[in-house]
Amino acid sequence: MSISQKxxxxxxxxxxxxxxxxxxxSFRVIAGPCTIESYEQFVASAKAVKQAGYEYVRGGAxxxxxxxxxxxxxxxxxxxxxxxxxGELGLKGVTEVMDASDIExxxxxxxxxxxxxxxxxxxxxLRRIGEAIAGTDxxxxxxxxxxxxxxxxxxxxxxxxxGGSENVVLCERGIRTFETSTRFTLDLSAVIVxxxxxxxxxxVDPSHAAGRRDLVVPLSKASVAAEADGxxxxxxxxxxxxxxxxxxxxPVEALMGLREALQPFATAMGREVL
Amino acid sequence: MDDAGTQDRIxxxxxxxxxxxxxxxxxxxxxxxxxxxxxxxxxxxxxALFDPRREEEILRKVAEENEGPIxxxxxxxxxxxxxxxxxxxxxxREEFR
Numbered sequence: 001m002s003i004s005q006k007x008x009x010x011x012x013x014x015x016x017x018x019x020x021x022x023x024x025x026s027f028r029v030i031a032g033p034c035t036i037e038s039y040e041q042f043v044a045s046a047k048a049v050k051q052a053g054y055e056y057v058r059g060g061a062x063x064x065x066x067x068x069x070x071x072x073x074x075x076x077x078x079x080x081x082x083x084x085x086x087g088e089l090g091l092k093g094v095t096e097v098m099d100a101s102d103i104e105x106x107x108x109x110x111x112x113x114x115x116x117x118x119x120x121x122x123x124x125x126l127r128r129i130g131e132a133i134a135g136t137d138x139x140x141x142x143x144x145x146x147x148x149x150x151x152x153x154x155x156x157x158x159x160x161x162x163g164g165s166e167n168v169v170l171c172e173r174g175i176r177t178f179e180t181s182t183r184f185t186l187d188l189s190a191v192i193v194x195x196x197x198x199x200x201x202x203x204v205d206p207s208h209a210a211g212r213r214d215l216v217v218p219l220s221k222a223s224v225a226a227e228a229d230g231x232x233x234x235x236x237x238x239x240x241x242x243x244x245x246x247x248x249x250x251p252v253e254a255l256m257g258l259r260e261a262l263q264p265f266a267t268a269m270g271r272e273v274l
Numbered sequence: 275m276d277d278a279g280t281q282d283r284i285x286x287x288x289x290x291x292x293x294x295x296x297x298x299x300x301x302x303x304x305x306x307x308x309x310x311x312x313x314x315x316x317x318x319x320x321x322a323l324f325d326p327r328r329e330e331e332i333l334r335k336v337a338e339e340n341e342g343p344i345x346x347x348x349x350x351x352x353x354x355x356x357x358x359x360x361x362x363x364x365x366x367r368e369e370f371r
Binding site: 151154155196197199 | 322323324326358361365
């Protein structure tokens with residue numbers, strides 16, 4: 001890929017990963033619940049993702065909750081639910097790993113390993129993941145730490161890519177600022193800066209950044225315009241009953257409308273929503 | 275030294291500092307121009323600008339060649355800023371949009 005290759009809009013739209021997660025000229029949407037809560041909940045949410053036409057579903061089995069007394073996720077049972085449901089529906093899974101001893105287990109059940117914002121600076125974990133995914137089709141989504149500079153984020157990615165894998169995708173998820181009307185402040189300039197400096201694809205998580213669902217679609221549109229290569233968005237078949245991050249999850253109807261909302265912006269940027 | 279003598283000596287040293295600063299500015303821009311040439315070649319070859327390995331190599335060399343009185347760690351800080359500011363200048367080039 002030549003760094004000077006540009007789309008009609010002058011944007012580097014041709015970055016990709018070897019495993020198909022990010023494809024040239026496309027905008028990848030990954031949706032799904034914050035947490036895998038039960039078979040019934042995950043299958044309902046995953047069906048909505050499938051019905052909306054997306055190929056990748058997210059869902060946490062190991063949850064890095066701020067309080068040790070909050071729901072911590074179903075662990076291995078959750079991973080089994082994910083791979084069973086994804087097998088039935090033909091979806092690919094994205095899930096977080098928090099502990100290096102769980103990497104192999106997570107890779108058995110999901111295609112894409114997520115490294116959360118709180119683990120971005122866990123360099124031994126990053127190195128182990130880089131070694132584990134080298135030579136496989138598994139990929140990593142590396143979230144930006146909530147107080148990390150772009151430079152620190154790119155160096156964290158280097159810990160993974162130095163293991164040999166090129167299937168690494170950066171994810172901007174908002175940073176801590178003085179603003180309180182949103183949970184975090186989505187830093188779209190970081191998306192552009194990261195894309196100027198590297199060939200790594202960059203996606204955006206508007207759900208965690210905003211912490212409220214009314215901002216998710218507008219921020220998703222802005223992400224397309226800010227040259228992002230995709231979205232990681234939270235959706236739930238019944239947000240009212242969700243065990244975590246209920247206020248930021250898109251309900252099914254909103255998820256169904258997301259593609260239509262994004263496509264005009266994607267078209268202007270020379271991309272197709274996948 | 276009397277007051278006038280002190281003032282003259284400071285003035286003389288300040289002139290030397292100004293001369294060194296002029297040389298630094300000239301050198302930094304010379305460095306930036308060389309980097310521009312490298313970046314043009316990289317853009318042609320499709321290589322990314324972010325290169326932490328090369329950066330570390332430069333910083334290590336700078337510290338190795340340092341004879342003081344500036345601390346090695348301080349020089350690394352100064353050079354990190356130089357490296358990044360020149361890189362930022364290059365990021366804004368049309369080829370990388």
